Amino acid sequence: MNENNINWLLSCPCNDCNFKNHLKYASIDELKATLSQLPEYHNKTKIKVIKSEIRRRTKE
Numbered sequence: 209m210n211e212n213n214i215n216w217l218l219s220c221p222c223n224d225c226n227f228k229n230h231l232k233y234a235s236i237d238e239l240k241a242t243l244s245q246l247p248e249y250h251n252k253t254k255i256k257v258i259k260s261e262i263r264r265r266t267k268e
Contacts, residue, residue, distance in 0.1 A: 209238050217242040222254040231261055 216230040239262050
């Protein structure tokens with residue numbers, strides 16, 4: 209797992225282009241690790257985006 213992707217996803221706002229790039233290149237395990245570390249308070253949109261990315265990848 210790449211800690212760099214997880215740190216970007218945790219700290220960057222979800223409308224930032226850096227967040228979108230790291231979301232695209234992160235593995236499913238990294239996305240799940242990000243969700244486990246992300247507090248729900250003030251992060252509902254980010255959680256929704258990450259969950260939808262996981263769902264999209266598992267469909268493929």
